[in-house]
Amino acid sequence: MSSDNILLDVKNLKKYFPVRKGVLRRVVAHVKAVDDIDMYIKEGETLGLVGESGCGKTTTGRTILRLLEPTAGEVRFRSKKLAGQGEEYKEVDVATASRKTLKALRRDMQVIFQDPYSSLNPRMTVGAIVGEPLLVHRVAKGRERKDRVCELLASVGLKPDHMKRYPHEFSGGQRQRIGVARALALDPQLIIADEPVSALDVSIQAQVLNMLEDLQEEFSLTYLFIAHDLSVVKHISDRVAVMYLGKIVELCKTEELFTNPKHPYTEALMSAVPVPDPDYNVERILLEGDVPSPVNPPSGCYFHPRCRYAKDACKTEAPVYRDLGNEHFATCHFADSLSLRPVRTG
């Protein structure tokens, strides 16, 4: 793995939530929401993070931003704004950064949330919402701030006179644009987009996806794109990580994932997506049962109770997340020997 242009390098990241019970609120167990994950994001690329509800994808995003305190692990980020004179960047560990460094880092790492209704303050005008980061970080004020807000609104396809309006006056797609404008305000390097289009209707979803792609090019942004919709992730990502019960089970280039999957969960997930073609009637791989509880995950490989290729070793030994070559990582004992069904192409 070449380390030249790696913007974000996550190593052994863990986030456990304690489960408390009884009068003394004693910790009786832990929910291992993020359980030892490794990944890196290169500058200018989009890494998609997919998985079903409860697999820890949102927690991963929030822990990387340190909106949640990590339990363990490193989140190394190459910040341009913190770089000293003559330096191109400064490498900072977000997981252990001081409050002051963290605040400075916020200018480089931003977030877009899923629900465009609850993530905008209903009592603030759009101008105030989009301009707030500029005030907080003392980047611009007065006239300059107003001009910057106009510019930002224009870049997400809104009009300058929308500034004086309130969020309730906008449709879902427009609100998501406001959220994007706010994230762009400080000219960040990395944007973590947590299900940015899931709450939108299909015709609007396409508009927002196209806009995110255009903005990436215009402002050379790097995205961590979290979603549960495989077709959306396939569309926007350069590489994709698949999560299951707090672990990354597979991570590789998008095309590789869809043509040459190495983990049985990826295969089942791809097979489950309804194909918009009535003549398509290849038999689906139906997973049995539900996702197990992360408080009490199965022994060995977490996926073994639902896996159709599971062997005895899977019940007792946890597989290691390993590189199969060509930047293809998988967490499966039999990743090399299984021949799994790719997604239908053509």
Next chain:
Amino acid sequence: MPLIEVRDLKTYFYTEDGVVRAVDGVDFTIEPEKTLGVVGESGCGKTVAALSIMGLIQIPPGKIETGEILYHRDGKITELTGLNPKGREYRSIRGNEIAMIFQEPMTSLNPVYTIGNQIMEAIILHQHLKKKEARKKAIEMLYAVGIPVPEQRVDEYPHQLSGGMRQRAMIAMALSCNPSLLIADEPTTALDVTIEAQVLDLMNGLRENFNTAIQFITHDLGVIAQMADNVVIMYLGKIVESATVGEIFHNTKHPYTQGLMNSIPSLATTKKERLIPIKGVVPDPFEVPEGCGFEPRCPQAMEICKTKIPPLKEVASGHLAACWLYE
């Protein structure tokens, strides 16, 4: 002989801000033992059309303005809009002969009753079985929808079940009286894909075993391709296109349907293509365009589209579209 014939149905809502024409003159039929897919984005009237059949429109503010819903059974035709929604006859049909399942299984199950009690309620009411027999039937139904250990699950409360299991329990409840029509309103939208695949597979299997017709409401064209025999596409309270599922996907006629197809990212394409979204947004329900509802967003709009509403007419055999392009 169709099972349900909806003719020129108009369901309006009289709100303080004005009249919302949620369903504005729709015609469709549901054939026995077939699945009719109803597709559209939020606010297009697909749920209101279904609730009108169920007689569940709240009056006021809602009102079925005009139209007929003809329900054919045992050689008899019942006109549903003429019945009192709270009357005896409607109540003997609702939940018994026409049943409905909803998008969010947690909010449509009562949290203070066990799953078994809720399924038994319909069975006791409509089939006049004793409690003991009803319980047996409830367990049978839970088994039929693939809930493991139904003898035990029957006594559990909704919060003890996972999302997929709750939706299965809802389906068990809806099918417990062997309805001739099951209306499913976005039944899998709240579920994860692997669970969605399980539930869709189950519904297809049940349709064959119970000979039930299904009205399947969704915004997901992938789900439609997999489930439906016939499809209607709705936009702003009107049907814009209606055809068999094959025709809808392979011989798409209406610019709105074409727009929908182009805006979904596909798993099948290998290279990265730019999506072609539909421009603009769905108009405000209080300010619907004078002519064709889709005109402001339509890439092929013409002069006539601004002033005259296109009728829904046959453009190919059995394929209807409401668009001036096909005049």
